[in-house]
Amino acid sequence: MSPDPSRPRAPLSCEVAVVGGGPVGMLLAAELAHHGVAVTVIERNERTLDVPKAGTLHARTAQSLRRRGYLEGPEPTTALLDSENADGFHFAGLPGLTITGPAVEGEPIVGRAQGDLERLFERVALERGATVLRGHRVTALHGGGDGTGPGLTIEACGSGAPPRTLTAAYVIGADGARSLVREAAGVTSEEHAPHTQAVLGLVDLDAPFRAPAGWTPTERGWTVIGPNPYGPSRVAAFDFGGPHPDRRTPLTLEELRATVSRIAGRDIPMRNARFLDRFSDYSRLTHTYRAGRVLLAGDAAHVHFPVGGQGLNLGIQDAVNLAWKLALHLRGWPSPWLLDSYTAERRPPAARTIANTRAQLALMTPGATHDPLRELFTRLLRLPDVSRHLGDMISDQDVQLPRTADQSPLTGLFLPNLPLSVERRPTSVARLLRPGRLLLLVLDQGTEEALRKALAPWDEVVDVVPATSEARLPLRAALLRPDGYLAWVDDGNGAGAAGLEATLDTYLGRRT
Template sequence: MDADVVIVGAGPAGLMLAGELRLGGARVVVAEKLAHPTGQSRGLGFTTRAMETFDQRGLLPRFGALETSPMGHFGGVQFDYTVLEGAHFGARGVPQSKTEAVLEDWATELGADIRRGWEFRSLTDHGDRVEVTALADGSEQRLTAAYVVGCDGGQSAVRKAAGIGFPGTPATRDMYLADIEGIDLAPRFLGERMPAGMVMAAPLGGGTHRIIVCPHDTAPRERGEAIGFDEVADAWRRITGEDISGATATWVSSFTDATRQATAYRAGRVLLAGDAAHIHLPAGGQGLSFGVQDSANLGWKLAAEVAGWAPAGLLDTYHGERHPAGQRLLANTRVQGMSFLGGEEADPLRELLTELLAYDDVKRHLAGRVSHVDVRYEVGPGDHPLLGRRLPPRTLRTPAGPVTTAELLHPGQGVLLDLTGHPALPEEVAGWKDRVTAVSAVPEPVDGAKAAADPLADTAALLVRPDGYVVWAVWADDGAHDGAGEGTGELTDALRRWFGSPGTYGA
């Protein structure tokens, strides 16, 4: 075969997946129809969980200094996200072009073969392999791989070729965004609602402003229909009464409130990730971030399938975990759209949100939904609060010195984190040493009131997947919990469930 996996699309989801697959040893070709990156940036940052995902692979330093915001919003109602431990409103002011450049450099360094100017045309799933045709340099090219993953956006040609449905709610309006220069604009960070629509404005630096214009009176345009800055300026004037027609637009685009989700994230040897699997209103800047998390979930599982050690059903857990998570994403963006974009008819909703956000429990719930730190997967039996959740960012003390939980995940392998020096644990994981690393460590103490809610308190050990989610946990032997000090038998079950049979692969 030409590759183990062909990825169609070199956006954030496709590039993240390419790097993840290479960490797992898979041979990867990325086919991208654009000959060069556009340099355009629909997204301007990423959520808390996406930031943690990048940190798990050691990528954060490549972005330079990152600024996070404690204050965020839900449907335009502002509140402090840090009421939820470990959450914030994400890294802001990071152009999508920068994110793509960081991920492309990383994937290329790991050995991914990124082929630009390759436009996907068709695929044939033969049952034991997939054949892909693409147009490159004016002629048809063919690639054969074990799997194909569509990361080619909301209009995904891969999804259509695989016959995967994409139901949902159609667009009801057209909205615009533009980067403009040569004019001074007052910031409207959270948006300003007026009778004719809603507008946002934020400085990007260097005299450039990003504006978003959401008029109430624009029907969705035909796909592919070009938009000019004159339309954007006219819509801005109708809403605000201000004339920005004298500005120079460096980039103009449009978007809608369409909400759709693929019926299946996998059909045979074809899989979907990112916008190819789900589209929604860009409320809270969640789209890019959620696609990156799709890829982090899928990458190690697909690499395991290719390498031959994946247990039965592992690859199917990608749909089983990410499809429900996608449903929750689409629900929160639809509610935010009703509040953010609605006219007077949405005033009762905004008033209710304002009332509810006076309660810390509501703040924590909504902060978790938008930051994505509340994602929980079904990973097996147990009563530990971390089961199925992401390993929280912490600093640990090891015999070799301090290490963060994110640093433990840099190699893209599983981690057995022994927090009490249980003598049986390293022996239990020995048969999986090519897939799981055993680490003995002690968490740095947590200060003050946070100590009572520390998820690592009274915990003896954790088994963590390569994507950072805990799949087995055991309490310390302090008499405070049922099953205290036990669990090595369940550990073997968890190792087999998530990391296959013991033995050495890829030698």
């Protein structure tokens, strides 16, 4: 007998409720479930929608996902240590940017549709025991604002299903740009009003070989077309004539064709729209990623113009930054750092991405006034230092997490995927990080005894791995975080075991 849709069902309860099962929400669920957290995702869509949006994983995201086991990568060898891989990219639609990354990490750019990622993360989340409540829209969130109360209550309704109430100790809003969780928690944002409107469609082009391919500037804006003679083509146009009066007005095939044709300066005939959407350069960055027991991740915390393919990359890195910290917090480690550091570490990269997308859009301003600037930039992009600076910025490879003045300058950096030997067996940094635990890598065995002693209060959550490496490493030992960043480094100049103890005190505190 099917349940009576008008009768509320018994409340569900979990440790963490994730509102929104897009790619970021599903990854959070998979990661939290990996750490044994009872997690429920509430997603309004019955199934993954294959939207033609994110398709680019940049280097740091790919590196992070390889460490967490979601992407395959090469086995690093000593021969690869000093070489780099390079992929061509663009900056503000201008060709010539090269994104490089250590060869031990694999390709710097990985093509992966966001729908495929969402499916992968959801499958893993379910395998690990997460609950996924699809077809349910969250309509309200109560309680938990100051972090001291007992928990939060979520109300959700489903089409044809009875309303549901869910209680959780923590709620993560991964519910996208128009986040209900963000609004309900009263989180405010820094915003930039839109100046540009953009249209996007997945359509059949009547003459795919005659359509302008790639990023094409015109006197009125830009067309961005990926002509596909064998199926649907991704077609977009950026119109710099001002924002659309109502962004929520549905885009029609006729409007897409008219806009693309107007910007291109000639008719671009198309039919059979599978997907139509409009977007703008409106940007938002929340002032905090946490309000008491409510946390925000992905587009719920940051949105910007999608030039450079960076939005989902930020969200994925939010998830890998947050999940292990929240899990340790829920297992009783008392340090406030575990939750406070999330905003401190993840907001600055988002602020920088918003700034770089705004800079790119300014550079894309059509017309003769900006042509010399574009020509200058095109020449600058050929300079290796400029290309590296911009490439590292877009791919987040230059991120260094906050560190204190007394810590090694390596602290907060991401440790490359070095080939290592443990008990004479070959392994790698990425492989050792698969369990998702804090990892004390001991490369100078003379330091091991003192380090083991120093971490005794935390030995149940820190794995100690004595290893050897043929890489010329300026470190004797290092504490690696589950997300691959260096929490503490003994480079021979610092406080040694006392520094490790101080770091673990800050990160975890002591259980009484």
